Amino acid sequence: MNLSTTINGVLFKNPVVAASGTFGFGEEYNELYDVSCLGGISSKGLTWIPKDGNEGIRVYETASGMMNSVGLQNPGVRAFVEEGAAKMRRFNTVLIANMGGSCIDDYVAGAELLSSADIDMLELNISCPNVKSGGMAFGLKADVAHEVVAAVRAVCTKPLIVKLSPNAENIVEMALACEAAGADSLSLVNTFQALAIDIHQRRPVFRNTYAGLSGAAIKPIALRMVHSVCKQVKVPVFGIGGITTAEDVLEFIMAGATAVQVGTANFSDPLAGQRIVRDLEALCDKEGISSWDEIRGCI
């Protein structure tokens, strides 16, 4: 079967995209396999101001998953536009720039500059704390998210994906608010806010106390959220959350997603992206699937 799929006018050769934050800018994994086999790559999360990231432990294994608190260490939007984007363009795959921000002005400045860059899509990470409202994340309340998405939409000339946090008060309301504010597509979910405690030291494992949970452990919850959102929105959805196998990809597509992003699985198996793409073709044949339209949202 032809695995390709189109989202916001952008053609993906298959629906498997490397998730932001797990894949750098593709360079390292390209030493292990040709990352051009992927449907797309979402870049390391960029911010207007370059960031050093968080102090202390940044990654920690949990049951069937992991927690991270990397803190968006990145070279900044400008460095990406000047150097990083061209390097990523060497890969024959859809290039998605992922961007976060700590205030609306930064989001707007970043989106403006990225609109001039050689990228295919912009993915907006709204799970970042808003420093001007006491650090509460943009992605928790629908009205706050609407404001930042609308501001970015006004300046962004690329197809705009908004990446939703599963920590939102109501994920469906959040999705509808982002769609109404002009998102061309949605990706969900980002990591779940979680806690790990070092009982010997009697303190949190992470310096910031809470950190983001990802991996197979979150897959059924992510799938439920993708399903609920896809029932309500018209824009295409990238399903994310613990996708490790081709079977997982089909589950997300049956739940309504048009494409998926693979994150933590890259750590468990550095060839995960390539393996999932290969297995997906065989699996679709085995399951007698002849087009994505046949199964998308069938649940």
Next chain:
Amino acid sequence: MTYFDSKVISNTPLTDEIYVLVAERHGADANAGQFFMLKAWDNELTLMRPISIFKAEEETLHFMYRVVGRGTRKLAELKAGDTISLLGSLGTGYPIAQMKGRVALVGGGLGIPPLCQTAKELTAHGVQTDVYLGYRDVLFAVEEFEPHSANIFVSTEKGDEGYRGFITDLLKPEQYDAVFTCGPEVMMRKVAAMCAAQHVPCWCSMEHRMACGIGACLGCSIRTADGMKRVCKDGPVFPANILFQENQ
């Protein structure tokens, strides 16, 4: 760097908690101070485990590890003939090629194993290599250094064997052209400070939790005088003068 399945040749306990795993090398690169990510499970664990190269032989890779958690406990269950997945070699090791004259290797605890391959490569490079090995109580792997070292100094904290006290008590950096160290951070800081005082270049090997192991996820970044550095890719070996603030 390659990712491959390898057959376990042996997996032998040296002490109650320290093991040596020997696996087929399959032509993989392996240089002093580098490491591999190891995986000996399907889905029970999420992350691979970074283990330094103890010895790289023609056909085999040797990893020495301490059982400290779920991952290393799984590794300890491996038997000859089992399959293990290896990703490597990874990281930036010790700068063997630029060394000359005399070099001291200072290891503490599980910082000792990577110095074995390092001693071997330095000696092969024509450098006189003295080895300083600090243990808490039980010695291990000392004999492995004999073919590759001019002098071997050993200490235990309570003097069960060798010198009683810390291995750094025995080190005189001014006798050397460079010092390589690997072990607990408190020991490496001490070695780095002693070297800085004598203007002797020093390299330290850092340990950190890792997720990808190849430089993509930034889960192991540390702050240095030269900016944020990835322990898995830019390190694990770094020049001491960028690492510890007291020496900057």
